[in-house]
Amino acid sequence: xxxxxxxxxxxxxxxxxxxxxxxxxxxxxxxxxxxxxxxxxxxxxxxxxxxxxxxxxxxxxxxxxxxxxxxxxxxxxxxxxxxxxxxxxxxxxxxxxxxxxxxxxxxxxxxxxxxxxxxxxxxxxxxxxxxxxxxxxxxxxxxxxxxxxxxxxxxxxxxxxxxxxxxxxxxxxxxxxxxxxxxxxxxxxxxxxxxxxxxxxxxxxxxxxxxxxxxxxxxxxxxxxxxxxxxxxxxxxxxxxxxxxxxxxxxxxxxxxxxxxxxxxxxxxxxxxxxxxxxxxxxxxxxxxxxxxxxxxxxxxxxxxxxxxxxxxxxxxxxxxxxxxxxxxxxxxxxxxxxxxxxxxxxxxxxxxxxxxxxxxxxxxxx
Numbered sequence: 421x422x423x424x425x426x427x428x429x430x431x432x433x434x435x436x437x438x439x440x441x442x443x444x445x446x447x448x449x450x451x452x453x454x455x456x457x458x459x460x461x462x463x464x465x466x467x468x469x470x471x472x473x474x475x476x477x478x479x480x481x482x483x484x485x486x487x488x489x490x491x492x493x494x495x496x497x498x499x500x501x502x503x504x505x506x507x508x509x510x511x512x513x514x515x516x517x518x519x520x521x522x523x524x525x526x527x528x529x530x531x532x533x534x535x536x537x538x539x540x541x542x543x544x545x546x547x548x549x550x551x552x553x554x555x556x557x558x559x560x561x562x563x564x565x566x567x568x569x570x571x572x573x574x575x576x577x578x579x580x581x582x583x584x585x586x587x588x589x590x591x592x593x594x595x596x597x598x599x600x601x602x603x604x605x606x607x608x609x610x611x612x613x614x615x616x617x618x619x620x621x622x623x624x625x626x627x628x629x630x631x632x633x634x635x636x637x638x639x640x641x642x643x644x645x646x647x648x649x650x651x652x653x654x655x656x657x658x659x660x661x662x663x664x665x666x667x668x669x670x671x672x673x674x675x676x677x678x679x680x681x682x683x684x685x686x687x688x689x690x691x692x693x694x695x696x697x698x699x700x701x702x703x704x705x706x707x708x709x710x711x712x713x714x715x716x717x718x719x720x721x722x723x724x725x726x727x728x729x730x731x732x733x734x735x736x737x738x739x740x741x742x743x744x745x746x747x748x749x750x751x752x753x754x755x756x757x758x759x760x761x762x763x764x765x766x767x768x769x770x771x772x773x774x775x776x777x778x779x780x781x782x783x784x785x786x787x
Contacts, residue, residue, distance in 0.1 A: 421445070421446060421447055422446045422447070422467040422468065422537055422539075423446065423447040423448075423449070423464075423465065423466050423467050424441050424446055424447065424448050424449070424466060424467060424468045424469070424470060424533065425448075425449050425450075425451060425457065425460055425461065425466045425468070425469045425470070426438060426441070426448060426449070426450050426451070426469075426470045427450075427451040427452075427453070427454065427456070427457035427469060427470065427471045427472060427475070427480070427483065428450075428452075428470075428471075428472035428475065428499065429452055429453055429472065429474075429475040429476060430472070430681070430782070431452075431681045432679045432680070432681040432684065432686050433472070433499070433522070433686075434450045434452075435679060436526075436679060436686075437470055437499075437529065438450060439526075440526050440529050440530050440533075441533065443526075443530065443562065443563070443586050444530055444533060444534070446533075449464070449466070452475075453475040453476055453477040453478055453479075454475055454477060454478025454479055454480065454482050454483030454486075455477045455478045455483075457469070457471070457478075457483050458478070458483060458486060458487070461487065461492060461494065466494055467494070467495070467537060468494065468495045468496075468497065468533065468536055468537060469487075469494055469495070469496045469497070470496075470497050470499060470533075471483060471484060471496050471497070471498050471499065471516075472498075472499045472500075473498060473499065473500040473501075473507055474500075474783050480498060480499075480500075480511075481507060481510070481511050481514070484496055484498075484511055484514050484515075484516065485514055488514050488515055493515070495517045495536050495537070496515070496516045496517060497516065497517055497518045497519060497520060497532055497533070497536055498511060498516050498518075498519040498520070499519070499520055499522055499524075500519060500520075500521060500522065501521065501522050501781045501782065501783065517536045518532055518535065518536055520532050522728075522782075523686075523689070523726075523728045523729045525689055527582075527583040561588075561599075561602065561603020561604040561605050562586035562587070562588055562603065562605060562606075563585045563586045563587070563605070563606050563607065563672065564581075564585060564586070564587050564588070564605065564606065564607050564608075564609065565588045565589075565590065565596065565599055565600070565605045565607070565608045565609065565633075566587065566588070566589050566590070566608075566609040566638070567589075567590045567591075567593075567595075567596045567608065567609065567610045567611060567614070567622075567638075568589075568591065568609075568611040568614070568638060569591050569592065569611065569614045569615060569617075570591070571589070571591060573611070573638075573657065574587075574589035574591075576658075576659055577609075577659055577664070580659055580661060580664040580665075581664070581668075582668075585668075585672065588605070592614075592617075593614070593617050593622050593625075596608075596610075596622065596626065597625060597626075597629065600626055600629040600630050601629060604630065604632060604633070605630055605633045606633060606634070606671070606672070607633060607634045607635075607636060607671045607672070608626055608630060608633050608634070608635045608636065609636050609637075609638045609655060610622065610623055610626065610635055610636070610637060610638060610651070611638045611639070612637050612638065612639045612643070612647050613639070613640075620650070623635055623650070623651070634652040634653065634671055635651055635652055636648075636651055636652055636653040636654065636655055636667070636671065637651040637653070637654045637655070638655050638657065639654065639655075639656065639657065640656065640657050641656035641657065641658075643656075653667070653670060653671065655667050661696070662696075665696035665699065666699070669696070669699050669700070669703055677700070677703050677704055677707055678704065678707040678708065678711065680711050680714075682715075682718070682720070683715045683718070683720040683722055683723055683724060684723075684724040684726065685707075685708060685711050685723070685724070685725050685726065686726040686729075687704055687725070687726060687727055687728075687729050687730050688729055689729040690729075690730070690731055697731065697733060697736065698736065701733070701736040701737075701739070701740050704730070704740055705739075705740050705743050705744070708725065708740070708743075708744045708747075709743070709744075709747055711723075712744065712747045712748055712751065712753070713747075713751075715751075715753065716751035716752075716753060720753060721752075721753055721754065722753060722754050722755075722756055723744075723748050723753055723754070723755050723756070724756045724757075724758065724782075724785055725741075725744060725755060725756070725757050725758070726758045726759075726782065727741075727757055727758060727759035727760075727763055728758060728759050728760055728763075730759065730763060732760065732762035732763045732765070732766045733766070734766055737763055737766050737767065738766060738767055738770045738772070738773045741755075741757065741767060741773045741776060742772050742773060745772070745773070745776055754777070755776055755777075756776075756777045756778075756779070756785055757776055757777065757778045757779070758778075758779050758780070758781065758782055758784070758785060759778065759780065760780065761780060764778050764780065
């Protein structure tokens, strides 16, 4: 199994990278700067290093130079912001295999990892492909396990899901139990009507095997809300974009839409149709409200909101910033934004948001 080292002074970025490495089924280790990264390399063997450019004590190029000078030829992929892209040309001479710009999409990061390791596909459990109807549930866990006796249901559901979400399908109770024994899932979708299977009994078995997972009922819309009783939610069939986006917002984006570290919050990219944008911004506002309150409770003077992955919507983006800025001021804190030039252009056209300090990189705010 490949073993990867992520070196970044941001705990939030290390957490995001580690999650995607684990989705691929690989082992991951973390280091906070170049000094610690070299110590990790000296103590163990790694198949690849994901290396940030700007770090205290010893930055990415400095660590890379010491690696190559010491004969360490471990493949390296640099993580950098657009403003630091010029550094890539100089470190190319030291032998990096590739680079990726921050903020990055999860599927983009996974693709870079697989390319660098010269692997054509991820392990079966994390590849994002549903097992065939006769193929068994596999192992390794992931984001979503869908249990339905009809393989076409898996195929149709996947057509609505973002590529960044790992998907495992099972067409029988045996396959489902096998998959649950192989790894942890965040959410389990269970069809309430499977021939020859008591779904209520199977649900209890799944809860015993996966105590940390949400078990959501999968039923025909005509069955009504009662079909979801005893479950952690209900997703109706046939699927449509709105119902699937609501499902994702409730069970995935509620956890992943915002990554928080001390007084810094990083928004994740939006995945879905135009109809889901409103719900995305509403969820961000809710999560930022909770985050600002926690930052105030920890006696921080400033809140940093990294919006680089947030779409530059002319109405929703300013409304979000105004809501967060108002709450920060209520607690006596100042709000600082990090975002793309497109978001900056949208905010600069409105007096209330133009006054909020804005930067295009985390480095500019000392992160």
